[in-house]
Amino acid sequence: MTIDDIARELNISKTTVSRAISGKGRIGIETREKVLKYINENNYRPNALAKGLAQSRTFNISFVMPEDYNLTELSFFQNCMWGVSSRASDLDYDVIISMVTENDISRLERLVDNRKVDGIILGRTLENDPAMEYLKKTGIPFIAIGAAEDKSVPQIDNDHLAGCSELTSLLLKKGIRKLALIGGSIRNIVNQNRLKGYQDAFEKNKIPVDNGVIYTDACSKIKIEEAVKELLLKRVECILCMDDAICIHVLNTLESEGFKVPQDIKVASFYNSRMLENHQPAITSLQFDAMELGAASCSLLVDCIEKKEVADRTLLGYQLVINESTKV
Amino acid sequence: MTIDDIARELNISKTTVSRAISGKGRIGIETREKVLKYINENNYRPNALAKGLAQSRTFNISFVMPEDYNLTELSFFQNCMWGVSSRASDLDYDVIISMVTENDISRLERLVDNRKVDGIILGRTLENDPAMEYLKKTGIPFIAIGAAEDKSVPQIDNDHLAGCSELTSLLLKKGIRKLALIGGSIRNIVNQNRLKGYQDAFEKNKIPVDNGVIYTDACSKIKIEEAVKELLLKRVECILCMDDAICIHVLNTLESEGFKVPQDIKVASFYNSRMLENHQPAITSLQFDAMELGAASCSLLVDCIEKKEVADRTLLGYQLVINESTKV
């Protein structure tokens, strides 16, 4: 069934039918009702392709995922995508996935060149991000999840800085002073923010930071183990981990070294996906709602596509979950 | 730039340009070369929407993911989707994600009703799968990953049955007799196959199965722990786990009960995603290439869409990885 059939059946013009459906343009209330009723009863669905061609829009957006992720990120991207997809449905968009690597964004290029999408959500950004460079040249609407260097692209993220600062402060206020930090690649902008949050807390509490207990770029299991062992020698009271993947290795190392949490040493994580959920003792951590982030980023993008005014930078909240693992 | 511009520029008709691009219909070799050259030089890309409207095709397919998954499945779906997406690109399709729950397939319905896709890959099937029922009614081409009850829908999967049978056999041949099995929901067809593979191995080796050491529907951490403790009392020599999520809980329980693998008890897994990868000792397991499965399922679906002859059932291989954890 097409718009034409409806028009013929109802003895009105295609134009009128179109107007009744879209709600655009003046139309008599009765006529509209009549059309809507007919459509409902006969279960008519407009052809998205035809509509798209006429309006040069696809009603598709793309969610871009990187290839090189660890398990924490996996779960993040998954939840985030879920949020995107769910909000997109509500706004009558669909989401096409596009997977890229640091060196190969050809899939994304194809998608854009073929005009299969109206806009793009970058699931993560890198320093000198090739995807971002490319997208800027094309002029297609896009936004970035996470902080981007380039302030001209709308970005959205949870407030990692504030969260990390609050969690660190809380531990300092408990009287913990020898508070170590282990984190991943500092090229990653979110890790820069986490570090900054940690430092901010010390500053706010007027306590000097000991750089000797900060280990960044601990990207492998081995490096994490080494860091933990060194920290044990330094007799730190608590280890803060930048995410739960790191935290798991830290916990395993502590266990095999014979240290009990929280009696002998305390542990907390700046990011808890799902991996820590059953751990004994429960881990004090920051929790972020990746689905909500996805949904919000979808709305943001659609606003961009529809040329509404959008904020340069949107910050979403976090939850501080205090658990057994930091009990003094 | 449109096909019209090219035609005008080259003083030929749109028809001819279209033929040069599509390769369909008779066309002079020189004319074609000329068009192709022009297109290449001017970086023309056909409008997918217009092409789609004319052919009533979208060149999109959908990958349907369930909502309720554990971490093992998460990693499976992710890799599988990667494979689908990558193969789709090669075949000039794009993939729209569609997320469903056991009770709510409205997203999928919307997608199909709006005619946004040419075909569907069901990432998983259930008994009395509502998505499958719905898709059959619509007549849209679709395939299922994993075994489906309904033999009329093309299905593709790794050969879990053969894999599980081979792994079990191998352990029996090592002389292990008290060989326990812990698995998840038996409503899940893949788990039925795993159980069957286990039983087949005993039969082939003419050894009686002891149903007292088979625990299925061990879906929670608690149930797994209980099962392990019971098995320890029964003094089994080896525990086979249906997947790595179960395996991790088994390993943790063994550790806290003070049992060493493989000295005191052996452990193996019928499915290894990525969660086990750094475990000490390394775990004997079956490995499946989810990306390859995704890619193959994409090819299969595209064949269906293009009305080629396809097999009812395609079985992909597996890898048997023998490790420390089953060393006698």
Next chain:
DNA sequence: CTGAAAGCGCTTACAG
């Protein structure tokens, strides 16, 4: 081998 024309199913300025 090539082209004019109709068609895919919508939208939207323009006219009334």
Next chain:
DNA sequence: CTGAAAGCGCTTACAG
């Protein structure tokens, strides 16, 4: 408030 007509950018039967 409503409609005839042109247009979105392709494809494809039909004719030559």
